[in-house]
Amino acid sequence: MSEMATYMLRKFEKYWRSYSVILSMAIVLDPRYKLKFVKFCFTKLNSDTADAKLKVIEDNLQLLFKEYLIPSTKTSLSEEHACGSGSGSNEMRDALEEFDMFESQLESNTGKTQLDLYLEEASLDRKTNPNLDVLGFWKDNRLRYPELSLMTRDVFSVPITTVASESAFSIGGRIIGKFRSSILPANAEAQLCTRDWICGQEDLDGSGSDFDEDEIVVDLEPYLEKLRGKNTLTC
Template identity: 35%
Template sequence: MKRKYDKYWGNPESLNMLLLIAVVLNPQYKLIFVNWQISQVFNYDVAIQLKGKLESCLKSLFEEYRHEMGEGLQGESQSSSYSRCNNDRYRYHQFLQSSGPNKSELSKYLEESLEGEDLNIRIWSNLNSSRFSILGKIVRDVLAIPLTIVASELAFSTGGRVFDPYRSSLTPRMVEALICTQDWLKETHLSMLPNEDFEELEKFEQDKINQV
């Protein structure tokens, strides 16, 4: 477990930024919580470097999505701006444009207060999809990435290597016996059986199951 942790989290230089960005996109945590956690785990110099890298990657990802979505909405924005100019009562929209550049979705999202612990993220995303359309697209893409891989299953779960789909009809007693036998073999440093012996054992086991 320590080797797996060092592989994915021990070296800040090789740390996958999408893992941290996924936490930032949670309105319960955002960037302020992730930065605090980084300060707790790493020393000062490494924490400063990792925080800067995270913010840079987050802004770059947001700008890339905004550029892609902006090209598709360019014609729509031009027509909507034209209608606003014609219906600009008291020149209100002209005042907004002259008052300075508007903040981006990312800045607005990060500046808002954190949500409560009992938040339903799916409902929150649906309610705020009109305000954060670009961030919503990023959330759907980033959170769709599966976080579990075969390596973690092999490291943390023994049952997954014994109770597989091909052995789904094993009784609990047989599963316990297989797991215990594997532990005993490791303790006594005995070599595992060759592949052809395993095939014979599986055939014998299947015949027993069919008889039952």
């Protein structure tokens, strides 16, 4: 048992070392948690390596943010804001947006990046914002953090797992094999999705909870008898 426990411990330590950098970056971009929560999680795993792991996350955030600081992005953003302010549909909103842009320019002149300013700001209260729409927060603050909001949008669009896509490909391999390589796309989609479509249907009364799979079972015996008869005649 001691040898087995030692082997299991090595496995666990291997998986704990393989932490997700992009997932940690996404947590930092949540205004309720930022770097403090990431450091807290790393400390619970291993307090000796927490600071080193946190430094990796910070460095990757800075490197990624520099990719968004390109002239074309700034130009397109300024043009977009200029067009929006010239619409005249809501003068008060346009004036506030111009003020936000002005404030953002003042803050950038201090020598700190948008990422630095965001990390230095106080975190939002997690208890008073339990269901915060993070993307909505960055949309509302896109004028203060134009490039950082674009980076956040792209980071949050990264899937956190590949299980769903891998599962779809494995199921597809069982349906489209070497003997069925010419199956029509519509038929392949139907065979992939039929069970989800059927089980997702609701009853006529709208409850959908008393769905019985036995009702959709098809008796294949008559078809098998016909196939056996054809095979016998062929032989």
